[in-house]
Amino acid sequence: MSADRTLWLIVPAAGQGRRMGADRPKQYLTLGEQPILAHTLARLYQAFPEAVLVLCLDSDDAWFQPEWVPFARWQRVSGGEERMDSVLNALVAIAAQEDDIVMVHDVARPCITPDDLHTLYQAACRHPSGALLAMPVADTMKRASAECHSMRTEPRDGLWHALTPQGFRYALLLEALQSARCHQRLVTDEASAVEALGEQPLLVSGRRDNLKVTHPDDLALASAILVAQLDPLT
């Protein structure tokens, strides 16, 4: 981490986990002995103990416990209607310098590794349009009809899955998300908002096990990944 710049880690954690359909927001479901939120924050802290964490939580959140936050410097902000609103609330709340790097990472991606975090941070520092972890599409891609019939096969050349973290200079990301909000353009990641300004963030190939826990069967997968990452020989 650069000594003269603050690194801000924004973690959107204000989702309801509707696709998970559990009795609580998915970030509070446990993997092993800890909730997903605690795993994710522990991974971020392992890579960047000096960073400032900005945690976006629903204002009605009854599950959060501050002891899950390992960072010395952190602040809580209210989540918004959509993920992009939660991230925008965080950007507006912080006293960042325009050249500070801001990295946004979903709370729902607890299997992020310190290596991938460092690689993405270096790329975000070097590339003025920012950078995101991503992975090239590996499967044959089908275009479906409304009835779920396969109408044709789409070329997959140049298609990537967007992951998080995604990292940008503070002023660029603030402008991008304010502009998206102002034009009522719903974006599902930060890079989409930055692209709309005419910028081309760098795609950084990330690990395929940086899964976003979304559906019930992702829980067993995420648990297995965490165990395998700690002890790759078992």
Ligand SMILES: Nc1ccn([C@@H]2O[C@H](COP(=O)(O)OP(=O)(O)OP(=O)(O)O)[C@@H](O)[C@H]2O)c(=O)n1
């Ligand atoms: N208004 C929102 C919506 C989502 N998120 C966060 O954005 C990330 C990615 O969203 P997703 O996986 O879609 O989570 P949920 O919105 O919780 O899930 P669902 O769409 O199934 O309800 C998650 O870390 C989630 O907590 C957020 O901070 N604020």
Ligand SMILES: C[C@](O)(CO)[C@H](O)COP(=O)(O)O
């Ligand atoms: C940001 C993201 O994780 C990139 O894959 C994703 O777009 C957010 O998830 P959502 O399900 O689209 O809200």
